[in-house]
Structures are given as structure tokens and as C-alpha cells.
Amino acid sequence: MTVLTGRTALxxxxxxxxxxxxxxxxxxDGALVAVHYGSNETAARATVAAIEQAGGQAFAVRADLAETAELAALFAGLRDGLAGxxxxxxxxNAAVIDYTGTIEGATPExxxxxxxxxxxxxxxxxxRALQLMPDGSRIVNVSSGVTWFATPDVVYGMSKGALNVLTRSLAHTQGKRGITVNTVSPxxxxxxxxxxLAESPEAARGVANMVALGRHGQPADIADAVAFFASDDGRWVTGQTLEVNGGLWLG
Ligand code: NDP
Incomplete structure (x- = not known):
């Protein structure tokens, strides 16, 4: 028996x-996990296989999130996998970055x-998910530190700022159902x-010098923070943003 035994997650x-x-x-932690992907089915299958090999439960669901019409397929796959x-x-968590999205390079398209x-x-x-979520459920949005430090990629930064607003609004409106909504900001x-980061040791060293804990992050560093919000331990925290960055630019 682990902390999320009997729970489900997308x-x-x-x-x-x-x-x-x-x-x-x-x-x-015990949850049955719907592993969503956009186009890389091989990678999604590898995630599911890794989970199963470790004794967990998961299934894959596909949808290109650039296309609103595909959300119906995402939720059909989710309902199938959850089986009631x-x-x-x-x-x-899914997002894209576009390094041409600067003030000079941005296009409407x-x-x-x-x-x-x-x-x-x-x-x-x-x-859509709220229709499947019981009272006391958990929502976690994965944002970014670019909401508090400036980068040239203004379009990406604006998108993450909007996500932070979504967290606060949802936390406010869904609180009456006991649903917590928080942001993890890698x-x-x-x-x-x-x-x-992997291609340039010099760039990686540069990042390490900006971080109090002296290295850049690994995906598991972020996942562990999400797990807190998803667990019963996070029950009294909602509408918050947790910066998970090893102490980036503390001084
Ligand atoms: P990756 O590029 O490694 O992975 C992106 C994931 O999103 C993939 O699973 C991909 O699916 C999916 N995805 C991308 N586009 C679409 C789409 N159109 N439709 C459906 N799925 C899509 O990203 P990271 O793991 O680095 O980032 C995860 C989150 O963390 C993002 O929200 C990002 O903004 C945020 N973040 C990341 C930071 C970092 O340093 N890496 C820093 C701060 C925030 P597929 O495999 O099918 O392509």
C-alpha cells in the first residue's frame, strides 16, 4: 500500500x-497513470513499459494538443483506460517552446x-476533466521560472504567465469542492x-553557477514536488506556485 494506491492520474x-x-x-506511489503524448508513440510506450516493469499501472493516450478537436479522443482514451x-x-505538463518567439521574431501563426x-x-x-474528478481531487500545472525572470522568449513566457493565472482562478473556484490546484515551476x-545542457559542458557549468545547489535540474527533481501536491500531504495547499529550481539566482 502506497500513498496513491487506488487513485488515478492523467x-x-x-x-x-x-x-x-x-x-x-x-x-x-500507487496511481494508475494515463500517459498522454502528442506524436512520439515510441516514447509513450517506453514510459508505460518502464512503469509496468517497476510494478505500476499505466496506459497511453494520444492527442495533439494544438488541435482542440483532439481533446475528444484524449478523453475517450482516458475513459477507456480508467474503465469507470x-x-x-x-x-x-505538456508544452512547447519556440525560440523564435521573441519580440522581433514572433508571428501571429x-x-x-x-x-x-x-x-x-x-x-x-x-x-472536461472536472466532470470526471471527485471532490478532493488534485490539479497541478507545470509552469516555468520565466514568469519571474525575463528571457527573450516572450511568447513562451507569456504562455506560462497565463497558466499561473489559470491555477489561481481554478484554486479559487474549485476550493468549494475540496479540489486543490497548484503550480510547480521548474x-x-x-x-x-x-x-x-547535455551538448555543452560549458553551458551546463554556467547554469550550475547560477544555482545555489550547484547543478541544473533533473526531471525527477520536479516530479517529486508534483507528487507532494498530488498526495494527501498537500491537502491544505492550494493556489500556490512552488519554484523547484535548486535555488536559482538567490543572490
Ligand atoms: P519535453 O520537450 O522534454 O517534452 C514535452 C512533452 O510534451 C512530450 O511528452 C511531448 O509529447 C508533449 N507535447 C509537446 N507538444 C505537444 C502537442 N502539440 N500535443 C501533445 N503533446 C505535446 O519538455 P520538458 O519535459 O522539458 O517540459 C515539461 C514541462 O516543463 C513543460 O510545461 C515546460 O514548459 C516546463 N518547463 C521545462 C523546463 C526545462 O528546463 N526543461 C523549465 C521550466 C519549465 P511527444 O513526446 O509526443 O512529442
Whole structure:
């Protein structure tokens, strides 16, 4: 018996990176996990296989979050996998970054695509998920430190700022149902989104020098914080943002 035994979870963008680590952690804690992915079926299957090998339970569900129409398929797959069980934990983790989204390089088309995945999809996933979620459920949104430090990638930063607003509003409106809604805000973490960390030891050293704990993050560092909010231990925390970054730019 572990802390999430008998619970269920949907983790978006769980095929790779931080989402995969979150899915593995929630499954290790006992939850049946829906491993969502966009296009990389091989990676999603690998996540499910890793969970099962470790003795956990998971199934994969696909949907391109840039397309609102695909949310119906996501929830059809989710309902199939849950087989009549409610959804206890939703983690909105999937996102894209577009390094051309600077003030000079931004285009309306690229802006719309990024906001579709990073902002529109989480909102409408929550709207549907709430119908499956019992009182006392958990929602965790994965945002970014770029909401409090400036980077040139203004479009991405704006999208994460919007996600933070979603957390606070939802925490306010869903509190009467005992549903907690929080944000986990990773610092610089080694994933496919940050391939330069693995490719350039010099860049990695530069990041380490900005972090009090002296290194960049690993996906499991973020997953463990999500697990707190998902667990009973997080029951009295809602509407909050936890910066999970090893002490980035403390001074
Ligand atoms: P990765 O690029 O490693 O993984 C992205 C995940 O999102 C994949 O599972 C991918 O699915 C899915 N995804 C991307 N686009 C779509 C789409 N259109 N439709 C459906 N799924 C999609 O990202 P990270 O693990 O690095 O990031 C996870 C979260 O953490 C994001 O919200 C990110 O903004 C945030 N974050 C990351 C930081 C970092 O340093 N890495 C720092 C701060 C925040 P598929 O495999 O099918 O492509």
C-alpha cells in the first residue's frame, strides 16, 4: 500500500522529460497513470513499459494538443483506460517552446500555435476533466521560472504567465469542492527542451553557477514536488506556485 494506491492520474506530455518522470513517480506511489503524448508513440510506450516493469499501472493516450478537436479522443482514451474509475489527479505538463518567439521574431501563426498547446489545451482539459474528478481531487500545472525572470522568449513566457493565472482562478473556484490546484515551476532542467545542457559542458557549468545547489535540474527533481501536491500531504495547499529550481539566482 502506497500513498496513491487506488487513485488515478492523467499526466499530459508524459512520453518524455519531466512528464515522464511525473508519470513514473505517481505510478510508483500507487496511481494508475494515463500517459498522454502528442506524436512520439515510441516514447509513450517506453514510459508505460518502464512503469509496468517497476510494478505500476499505466496506459497511453494520444492527442495533439494544438488541435482542440483532439481533446475528444484524449478523453475517450482516458475513459477507456480508467474503465469507470474517476480521475483523481490531473497534471497539465505538456508544452512547447519556440525560440523564435521573441519580440522581433514572433508571428501571429506561431503565437497561436504555442498558446494553443501551452494555454488553450490546459484550460479545456481541465473543463472536461472536472466532470470526471471527485471532490478532493488534485490539479497541478507545470509552469516555468520565466514568469519571474525575463528571457527573450516572450511568447513562451507569456504562455506560462497565463497558466499561473489559470491555477489561481481554478484554486479559487474549485476550493468549494475540496479540489486543490497548484503550480510547480521548474528551473533549468535537463530534457529534450534543453538539449544544449547535455551538448555543452560549458553551458551546463554556467547554469550550475547560477544555482545555489550547484547543478541544473533533473526531471525527477520536479516530479517529486508534483507528487507532494498530488498526495494527501498537500491537502491544505492550494493556489500556490512552488519554484523547484535548486535555488536559482538567490543572490
Ligand atoms: P519535453 O520537450 O522534454 O517534452 C514535452 C512533452 O510534451 C512530450 O511528452 C511531448 O509529447 C508533449 N507535447 C509537446 N507538444 C505537444 C502537442 N502539440 N500535443 C501533445 N503533446 C505535446 O519538455 P520538458 O519535459 O522539458 O517540459 C515539461 C514541462 O516543463 C513543460 O510545461 C515546460 O514548459 C516546463 N518547463 C521545462 C523546463 C526545462 O528546463 N526543461 C523549465 C521550466 C519549465 P511527444 O513526446 O509526443 O512529442
Amino acid at each position: 499526466v499530459t506530455g508524459a512520453s518524455r522529460g519531466i512528464g515522464r518522470a511525473i508519470a513514473e513517480r505517481l505510478a510508483a 474509475r474517476p480521475l483523481d489527479i490531473l497534471v497539465n 506561431a503565437f497561436d500555435r504555442l498558446f494553443a498547446v501551452n494555454v488553450r489545451a490546459p484550460l479545456f482539459i481541465v473543463q 528551473g533549468i532542467t535537463e530534457t529534450d527542451m534543453n538539449t544544449w
